[in-house]
Amino acid sequence: MSRFRLTQITDTHLGARFPEFVENFHRVSQHIDDNRPDLVINSGDVAFDGPDHPDDLDFAKALHDALPVDCRYIPGNHDIGDNPTLTGVQPAQPVSEANRQNFIAVFGEDRWQFDAAGWCVIGLNSLVMNTALACEAEQREWLAEQLSAAQGKPVALFIHKPLYKDAPDDAETAATSFRYVPMPARSDLLNMLDGMNLRLVACGHVHQRRDTTFRNVRHIWAPSSSFVIRSxxxxxxxxxxxxxxxxxxxxxxxxxxxxxxxxxxxxxxLFSVLEPSTAV
Known part of the structure; x- marks a missing residue:
């Protein structure tokens, strides 16, 4: 296949108790039905609260199963919990292996690779980074194998959290952060990608649309399909x-x-739907 059409959706935040977000997802589903890409990728926060409401995962999967094309998934912090950090407040819902396994049981995988139109396309679970869980080392070894097998092909990387804001050495992103892939795992990932034919890093998480380029790598922040934070x-x-x-x-x-x-x-x-004290 010399041409591959892919649609990225993200931060769908689906749960039966949030009909406003479900309605926005139906609008996205109709757009996908009208345009019929070769594949849909949901880059995380598929469900509203997978750790505390596992039924949100099942509800989200049922809605995605109705899409007219295949879909692949990577987890977000609302699906399996958030990364531990070296500085600042620790997450209220830390990532756990049990939550990761719940996600895999519903969606089948939390990382993947495929080739299309001469490209190597990789999806990573960015939430297990910095956890010291066994799956973090397993994913790192797996990624090294995929990058070695790419053999110079252009690489497109899909993750939930952005790598950084504008550049790896930004003062804002040099430290660990809830918004970006945390340090020191970020440095390790960037070292692994160094020397590869990396062309694209696509993410979600921030609920803001952004399109920047740094050293010939295009960084796409996909907007949420569900809500924004206006304030x-x-x-x-x-x-x-x-x-x-x-x-x-x-x-x-x-x-x-x-x-x-x-x-x-x-x-x-978001704050028109939730009480401010419950918003995350």
Missing amino acids: NAKQELIGVKEVGLVEYVFQPDGFEVRHVRAAGQINID
Whole structure:
């Protein structure tokens, strides 16, 4: 296949008790049905609260099963819990192997690789990084094998959290952080990617649309399909606060990116749905 069409959705935050987010997902589903890409990737936070409400995972999977094309998944912090950090407040829902296994039981995998249109496409579980869980070392060994097998092919990496804001040595992102892949795991991952033909890093998590390039690597932050956080006091403005999705076309000599908002999608503010004290 010399041309591969891929649609990235993210931060769907699905749960039966949040009909507003479900309605936005239906708008995205209709857009996918109308355009029929070769594959859909959900880059995490598929469910609203997998750790405390495992039924959210089943509910989210049922909605994705209705999509007209195949879908692959990587977990987000709302699916399996969040990374431990070296500084600052520890997450209220730390990632655990039990939560990871719950995710895998529903969605089948938490990391994957495939080749398409001359590209090596990799999905990583960024939430197990810095955990010292056995699965972290297993994923690292697996990634090394995939990168070795790529043999110069252009690489597209899909993760839940952004690697960094603007550059690896940003003062804001040099320390560990809940927003980005935490240190020191981030440095290790960047070292593994150094020298590879990395062209694209695609993520979600921030609920803001962003499109930047650093040293010939394009960094796409896909917007949430479910909600935004309108208040800049509650969440700093880094990109564009709007719901939507991202469409890619991969070819052996490059790739195209199209930033899309599905017809009928609404910029729902999280704090209009939740009490501020429960928002995360």
